[in-house]
Amino acid sequence: MKIGIPRGMNYYNFYPFWHGFFTFLGIEPVLSSKTTKKTVLQGSQLVVPETCLPVKIYMGHVLDLIDNKKVDVIFVPSHQSIAPKIYNCSKIRGLPDLVRNVVKRNFLLIEPTLDKSEKKQGLYEYLYESVAPLGITDKKLIKKASKAGWEYQNRFNAMMRSGMKLDEALDCVVKGKFVEHKEDDTGKYQINVAVLSHAYNLYDEKVSMKIFKKLEDLGIRSYIAENLSMDEMKKGFMVLNTHLYWANEYEVTGAAGHYLVDKKIDGVITLTSFGCGPDSIMVERITRYAKRLSKPLLNLTVDEHTGEAGFITRLEAFTDMLLRRKRESVIKSLSKQFGERKEEKLVQNRT
Amino acid sequence: MNFNNKFDKKIISFPQMGNLYIPVCALLKAMGADNVLLPANNKQTLTLGTRHSIETMCLPYKMNLGNYIQALEMGVNTLIMFQAPGTCRLGNYAKLAEAKLRELGYDFEMIVFDLYGGKFKEVINKFSLATGNKSMISALKGIRAGLAKFNALDKIERELLYLRPREIKPGKAEKIYKQGVAMIHKSESPRQIKEVVDEIMSRYSKVNIDKSKEILKIFLTGEFFVLLDPFTNMNIEKELGLLGVEVHRQIMLADWIGQSLIPKIIRKIETHKERAIRTAQPYLKRIVGGECIESVGDAVYAAEQEVDGVVHIGPFNCIPEILSQCILPHISRKENIPVISLLMDEHTGKAGFMTRLEAFVDLMKRNKKVMQIA
Numbered sequence: 062m063k064i065g066i067p068r069g070m071n072y073y074n075f076y077p078f079w080h081g082f083f084t085f086l087g088i089e090p091v092l093s094s095k096t097t098k099k100t101v102l103q104g105s106q107l108v109v110p111e112t113c114l115p116v117k118i119y120m121g122h123v124l125d126l127i128d129n130k131k132v133d134v135i136f137v138p139s140h141q142s143i144a145p146k147i148y149n150c151s152k153i154r155g156l157p158d159l160v161r162n163v164v165k166r167n168f169l170l171i172e173p174t175l176d177k178s179e180k181k182q183g184l185y186e187y188l189y190e191s192v193a194p195l196g197i198t199d200k201k202l203i204k205k206a207s208k209a210g211w212e213y214q215n216r217f218n219a220m221m222r223s224g225m226k227l228d229e230a231l232d233c234v235v236k237g238k239f240v241e242h243k244e245d246d247t248g249k250y251q252i253n254v255a256v257l258s259h260a261y262n263l264y265d266e267k268v269s270m271k272i273f274k275k276l277e278d279l280g281i282r283s284y285i286a287e288n289l290s291m292d293e294m295k296k297g298f299m300v301l302n303t304h305l306y307w308a309n310e311y312e313v314t315g316a317a318g319h320y321l322v323d324k325k326i327d328g329v330i331t332l333t334s335f336g337c338g339p340d341s342i343m344v345e346r347i348t349r350y351a352k353r354l355s356k357p358l359l360n361l362t363v364d365e366h367t368g369e370a371g372f373i374t375r376l377e378a379f380t381d382m383l384l385r386r387k388r389e390s391v392i393k394s395l396s397k398q399f400g401e402r403k404e405e406k407l408v409q410n411r412t
Numbered sequence: 413m414n415f416n417n418k419f420d421k422k423i424i425s426f427p428q429m430g431n432l433y434i435p436v437c438a439l440l441k442a443m444g445a446d447n448v449l450l451p452a453n454n455k456q457t458l459t460l461g462t463r464h465s466i467e468t469m470c471l472p473y474k475m476n477l478g479n480y481i482q483a484l485e486m487g488v489n490t491l492i493m494f495q496a497p498g499t500c501r502l503g504n505y506a507k508l509a510e511a512k513l514r515e516l517g518y519d520f521e522m523i524v525f526d527l528y529g530g531k532f533k534e535v536i537n538k539f540s541l542a543t544g545n546k547s548m549i550s551a552l553k554g555i556r557a558g559l560a561k562f563n564a565l566d567k568i569e570r571e572l573l574y575l576r577p578r579e580i581k582p583g584k585a586e587k588i589y590k591q592g593v594a595m596i597h598k599s600e601s602p603r604q605i606k607e608v609v610d611e612i613m614s615r616y617s618k619v620n621i622d623k624s625k626e627i628l629k630i631f632l633t634g635e636f637f638v639l640l641d642p643f644t645n646m647n648i649e650k651e652l653g654l655l656g657v658e659v660h661r662q663i664m665l666a667d668w669i670g671q672s673l674i675p676k677i678i679r680k681i682e683t684h685k686e687r688a689i690r691t692a693q694p695y696l697k698r699i700v701g702g703e704c705i706e707s708v709g710d711a712v713y714a715a716e717q718e719v720d721g722v723v724h725i726g727p728f729n730c731i732p733e734i735l736s737q738c739i740l741p742h743i744s745r746k747e748n749i750p751v752i753s754l755l756m757d758e759h760t761g762k763a764g765f766m767t768r769l770e771a772f773v774d775l776m777k778r779n780k781k782v783m784q785i786a
Contacts, residue, residue: 108738109734109737109738109753111728111729111734111737111755112734112738139698141698146499148499148701150731151500151700151701151702151704151731151732151734151735152731152734152735154698154700154701155696155698155700155704155735157697158695158696158697158698158700158735158739159735159738159739161695162695162738162739162742163738163739163742172697174698303507306503306504335468336468336729336734337468338468338470338500338501338729338730338731339501339731341466341468341469341501342466342501342504342508344466345466345508346508346511349511349515
C-alpha cells in the first residue's frame with residue numbers, strides 16, 4: 062500500500078514522524094518531487110492569486126503526486142491547534158478542505174484533524190483518522206506505530222539541533238541512522254546571522270532561493286530556529302514581551318527573541334511569503350524590538366514573481382552593512398585599548 | 413498594574429462599525445460614562461489607519477487604528493477594543509494597535525473586551541471598569557436599552573432592504589431609514605424605542621412600491637466588519653438595491669449579539685453559525701477561524717433556498733476569506749448558483765466595483781430568464 066505525502070507545508074516539520082509511523086504499519090510513504098517552476102505554476106492556477114506561496118506550492122505537489130507518481134491516496138493533515146486556544150493559520154487548518162475543493166482529480170483524500178482545543182481530537186484520534194480509511198483500525202497497533210514515529214522524530218530533532226542541514230538529517234532519519242553533527246567552525250566565518258522563517262519557506266529551495274548557500278558564499282554562518290531548544294524559544298517570547306498566539310510562532314517570534322539578545326549574532330534575517338497573515342504581525346513586532354535592541358534586521362518578502370537578482374542584491378547589501386558595522390566596532394574597541402595603554406605609559410613615565 | 417487611577421476622569425471612545433455605535437452609546441450613557449462619539453468611518457480614518465499600519469494588514473484593523481488616532485486627537489484617554497469569538501489575526505489587534513499608538517506618543521489606557529466563548533459576565537465587568545460604574549442595576553438598564561436598540565435597528569433595516577429595490581421613486585425609504593436611525597439614537601427607554609419603530613414603520617408604509625416588479629434575491633455574506641460597515645463595503649447594499657436586487661444580509665447586528673452573548677442552553681433556535689456548519693459540511697468540514705465557514709455555509713444554503721445569487725465580500729488579505737474565496741467557485745459550479753467574491757482594500761475604486769456588480773446582476777437576470785424558459 063502506498064500513501065502520497067506532498068513535499069510542502071508541514072512536511073518539513075513532521076515528515077520523520079509520518080515516515081516512522083506509516084512504515085511501521087506497512088504503508089509505503091511516497092514523496093512528491095522537489096519544487097520546480099512547474100509545481101509553482103500548476104499550483105497557483107488552482108487557487109486565487111491572494112493565496113500565499115507555500116499553499117500554492119502545496120497544491121502543485123498534490124498534483125505532482127497524482128499525475129506523475131501515480132499515487133491515488135493522498136495524506137493532507139489539518140493541524141488545527143497544538144494547545145488549547147493556540148490555533149494555526151486558517152490555511153493550514155483548512156488545508157484538506159482546500160485540496161478537496163480545488164484539485165479536480167480522482168483520489169482518496171486522507172484528512173486527519175489534530176485539535177488540542179477539542180476534547181476528543183488529540184494525537185491518537187488524529188493517527189486513527191490517518192489510517193482508518195486504509196483499513197487499519199487496531200488501536201493498539203496504532204499506538205505502537207506512534208511510538209516508532211516519535212523515535213524517528215526525536216532523532217531528527219536532535220540532529221537538527223546539532224546544526225545538521227535539513228536534507229542530510231532527513232536522509233539519515235529515513236535510513237534509520239543517527240549521526241551527530243560535529244563540525245568545528247569557530248573562526249571560519251566572520252559574521253553570524255540568524256535566518257528566521259517557517260520551515261516550509263526556509264527549506265523549500267524554490268521559495269528561499271537557496272538562501273543558506275548564498276549566505277555561505279558571502280562568508281556568513283547562518284543560525285536557524287531548529288538550533289534552539291524549546292526553553293530557549295520560550296524565553297524568546299519574554300524578550301519580545303508577548304505570548305504564544307499562533308501554533309507555529311515558536312520558530313519566528315520565539316527564535317527572534319532569543320537571537321535578538323544573543324551577542325554572538327550580528328544580524329537577523331526574516332523571510333516571509335507575501336500575504337502571510339500571521340507573519341505580518343510577527344515581523345512587525347520583531348522589527349520594533351530590533352530597533353530598540355539595535356540589532357540589524359533584514360525583512361525579505363517572497364512570492365512567485367520574486368527575482369533572484371534582486372534577492373541577491375539585498376543579501377549582499379545587508380552583508381556589507383554588517384561587515385562595516387563589525388569593522389567599526391573592532392576599530393573602536395582597539396582604539397579604546399590603545400588609548401588605555403597610552404595612558405598607562407604616561408602614568409608610568411610620570412612615576 | 414492598577415489602571416483605575418491612571419486618569420482622574422475617563423473619556424471613552426470606541427471604534428466605529430456601521431450602526432454599532434447606537435447601542436454601545438446607550439449602554440455607556442446608562443452607566444454614566446463620558447463618551448466621545450467619533451464621526452462615521454470616512455476617508456480620513458482610512459488614510460490615518462493605512463499610514464500607520466503594515467501594508468498587508470486587513471481593512472478592519474486599518475479602520476480601527478484610524479478611529480483610535482482620531483479619538484486620541486479629540487482628547488479621549490480610554491479606548492475600547494472589541495474582540496469577538498473567532499481566531500484569525502483579530503486576537504493580535506488590540507496589542508498591535510496599543511503598541512503602535514504608544515510609539516506615536518499618545519498616552520491612554522486600553523480596555524479589551526474578550527468575548528471568547530461568549531461570556532456575558534466578562535462584558536459587564538469590563539464595562540464597569542471602563543465607566544467606573546459599580547451599580548449592577550444601571551448596567552442592566554443600559555444593557556436592556558442597548559439590546560432594544562439592536563432589535564429596533566435590525567427591524568427598520570430589514571424593511572429598508574425589502575423596500576429599496578421595489579421603490580418607484582428611489583431614495584425615499586433611505587431617507588426614512590436615516591431619520592429612524594437618528595431617532596433611535598436619541599430615544600432612551602425601551603418604550604420610546606418601540607414608539608419610534610412603530611412610527612418609522614408607518615412612514616415606510618406610505619412609500620410607493622411596485623409590487624409586480626421582478627426582483628432578484630441575493631445573499632450578502634462574508635467578513636463581519638466589511639459586511640456591517642457601509643463605508644468599508646462602499647454601500648454595497650444600497651448599490652445593489654438600486655440595481656433592483658433584494659439583499660439578504662446574512663449577519664444582522666441583533667442576531668450576532670444574541671449568538672455571541674447568550675449561553676447555548678438558553679438559546680432555542682439554530683444560530684447562523686450552526687446552520688453554516690451544517691450546510692458547509694460537504695465542502696468545509698472544519699471551522700478554520702474568522703467567518704470562513706459562514707461564507708461557505710451561506711453559499712450552500714442560498715442554493716437550497718433557490719436564491720438568485722451570492723455576493724461574498726471581505727477585506728483584502730483576510731486569511732479565512734482567502735480560503736472561502738478558493739472554495740466558493742467550486743460550490744458555484746456544483747450547486748449551480750452564481751457567486752461573486754469582492755475583496756476590498758484602500759485602493760479599491762468605486763467605478764470598477766460598480767462595473768463588476770452590474771455585470772453580476774445582468775448575469776443573474778439572464779440566468780433567471782433561461783431557467784424560466786426551461
